[in-house]
Amino acid sequence: MTDYLLEVVMQEILLRLPIESLIKCTSVCMSWYSLVSSTAFISIRSISLDKDDPFYLTSHLLKRGRRTLLSLEPVFVCFGMQSIIHCFVQTSFSSEQIHRQLLVDLVLRGKQLTLLVPLWKVWCYLTKQMQQVMEMIQMLWNSDTD
Amino acid sequence: MSSSTDSPTLTTETTQLSPQPDTETAKPTKKITLKSSDNQIFEVEESVAMEFATVKSFFEDSPSTDTVPLPNVTAKPLSQVIEFCKEQIKFKANPDEAQKKKYNAEFVTEKSDKDLVDMIPVANYLEIKDLLDVLNQAVADRIENKSVEYVRSFFGIDNDFTAEEEAALRREHAWAYEGVDED
Numbered sequence: 001m002t003d004y005l006l007e008v009v010m011q012e013i014l015l016r017l018p019i020e021s022l023i024k025c026t027s028v029c030m031s032w033y034s035l036v037s038s039t040a041f042i043s044i045r046s047i048s049l050d051k052d053d054p055f056y057l058t059s060h061l062l063k064r065g066r067r068t069l070l071s072l073e074p075v076f077v078c079f080g081m082q083s084i085i086h087c088f089v090q091t092s093f094s095s096e097q098i099h100r101q102l103l104v105d106l107v108l109r110g111k112q113l114t115l116l117v118p119l120w121k122v123w124c125y126l127t128k129q130m131q132q133v134m135e136m137i138q139m140l141w142n143s144d145t146d
Numbered sequence: 147m148s149s150s151t152d153s154p155t156l157t158t159e160t161t162q163l164s165p166q167p168d169t170e171t172a173k174p175t176k177k178i179t180l181k182s183s184d185n186q187i188f189e190v191e192e193s194v195a196m197e198f199a200t201v202k203s204f205f206e207d208s209p210s211t212d213t214v215p216l217p218n219v220t221a222k223p224l225s226q227v228i229e230f231c232k233e234q235i236k237f238k239a240n241p242d243e244a245q246k247k248k249y250n251a252e253f254v255t256e257k258s259d260k261d262l263v264d265m266i267p268v269a270n271y272l273e274i275k276d277l278l279d280v281l282n283q284a285v286a287d288r289i290e291n292k293s294v295e296y297v298r299s300f301f302g303i304d305n306d307f308t309a310e311e312e313a314a315l316r317r318e319h320a321w322a323y324e325g326v327d328e329d
Binding site: 006008009012013014016017018019020021023024025026027028029030032033 | 266267270278282283285286289290291292293294297298303304305306307312315316319321322323326
């Protein structure tokens with residue numbers, strides 16, 4: 001049996017997993033469960049294991065929307081226009097032919113549209129899809145407040 | 147385009163990686179001796195050793211030492227880590243992002259699961275950030291969407307949940323357990 005990797009290293013590895021895999025990893029052992037459900041981890045990865053938490057819902061939606069761009073509608077219904085909008089986008093690293101999930105938090109505050117990008121190298125993969133999502137959100141935002 | 151298709155050079159120099167007897171042969175560049183926990187001696191060029199932040203600070207603290215003991219590091223992962231760093235030095239001297247990416251990808255592809263997992267604490271201890279990034283990503287790729295049982299055996303982790311606890315967890319987030327990749 002190999003020694004368990006240091007928690008800090010394990011966290012680095014787990015952070016690179018898509019949410020579905022990450023949730024599976026919570027039942028690997030107790031220490032992984034504590035790690036993934038820790039506040040620190042959740043704030044980095046924007047997920048929650050608590051079903052009452054909006055983050056849980058969005059991680060579930062992500063699963064259903066595998067390899068497609070999710071409709072923003074359920075998210076709007078859930079949070080309303082005034083609050084945080086989480087938008088999950090699936091894209092592929094065509095160069096590496098690995099499908100990967102990109103999690104992009106779109107935060108609307110006032111009329112300012114801010115794109116919060118988690119630790120991943122998301123900027124490189126800002127695809128056409130992503131631009132369409134942003135335009136859509138801006139459009140909806142404008143029509144709602146005018 | 148065509149010139150970049152050569153595979154990274156991993157040829158003659160790798161012979162130096164094997165543990166060597168404790169005798170010093172005169173070389174033009176300064177060598178640093180690293181001693182693994184299983185008492186294997188590695189002679190590496192100073193430039194390579196300075197890639198290891200831990201070794202570097204060891205030398206800054208005690209410049210007169212000639213051998214750096216690495217009590218947490220065994221010979222096999224250490225030799226692989228040295229191999230990686232030697233190549234990175236070449237890329238530093240001769241930046242070629244495409245080749246570097248290719249080398250890094252091949253470096254992890256050819257390693258067994260155990261080799262990767264064993265190298266991670268070494269890269270972490272020696273504070274080689276680039277390597278740690280490469281290894282973490284490689285391990286994440288190998289366990290992505292695998293079954294819980296597969297992940298446990300990958301890392302050699304014992305299941306410390308009771309059957310009831312585990313069943314409850316799986317029930318609670320059942321959607322995440324639908325469909326896993328073949329082992």
